[in-house]
Amino acid sequence: xxxxxxEKHVRKKLSAMDLEPILFLLxxxxxxxxxxxxxxxSAEQWYRRFHRLIHQYPxxxxxxxxxxxxxxxxxxxxxxxxxxxxxxxxGHFVHHFPYFGVxxxxxxxxxxxxxxxxxxxxxxxxxxxPEQIEALFGRDTQxxxxxxxxxxxxxxxxxxxxxxxxxxxxxxxxDAI
Numbered sequence: 784x785x786x787x788x789x790e791k792h793v794r795k796k797l798s799a800m801d802l803e804p805i806l807f808l809l810x811x812x813x814x815x816x817x818x819x820x821x822x823x824x825s826a827e828q829w830y831r832r833f834h835r836l837i838h839q840y841p842x843x844x845x846x847x848x849x850x851x852x853x854x855x856x857x858x859x860x861x862x863x864x865x866x867x868x869x870x871x872x873x874g875h876f877v878h879h880f881p882y883f884g885v886x887x888x889x890x891x892x893x894x895x896x897x898x899x900x901x902x903x904x905x906x907x908x909x910x911x912x913p914e915q916i917e918a919l920f921g922r923d924t925q926x927x928x929x930x931x932x933x934x935x936x937x938x939x940x941x942x943x944x945x946x947x948x949x950x951x952x953x954x955x956x957x958d959a960i
């Protein structure tokens with residue numbers, strides 16, 4: 784566990800992270816999500832908290848809700864900013880592993896379990912869960928639609944380095960194109 788001064792330092796870094804360009808993408812692009820400012824600001828708050836959990840619990844896989852994940856995707860799209868922000872906040876690049884939950888039934892069950900553990904961490908740290916903001920996006924918070932179906936921050940790349948492959952008949956089809 785980190786000391787009080789370290790925690791204040793992390794919170795200061797999180798609040799200093801400039802996410803206005805991401806808010807612009809979420810609310811202003813014609814072909815973007817076109818979120819309301821309320822939706823974008825709510826997701827921004829939870830996205831910052833998501834990064835705090837990544838920092839606070841480096842040995843845990845942290846699975847975001849869909850709203851947090853959509854915010855994360857647009858942050859990642861600005862590769863230079865995302866890389867710099869990760870280095871500033873965490874001292875290393877935070878990878879996004881999009882295959883978690885799609886590598887079979889056991890993997891999907893692991894995703895759901897890890898998502899529940901993440902929501903418990905949010906509850907422990909903040910006294911509330913980001914699942915509540917999913918209603919702002921018209922998603923039912925009582926079903927799995929709030930889980931990003933395949934996204935997480937891997938704490939340990941060795942467990943999460945197995946990527947799915949196309950079936951061989953699809954590869955043959957693609958070779959013929």
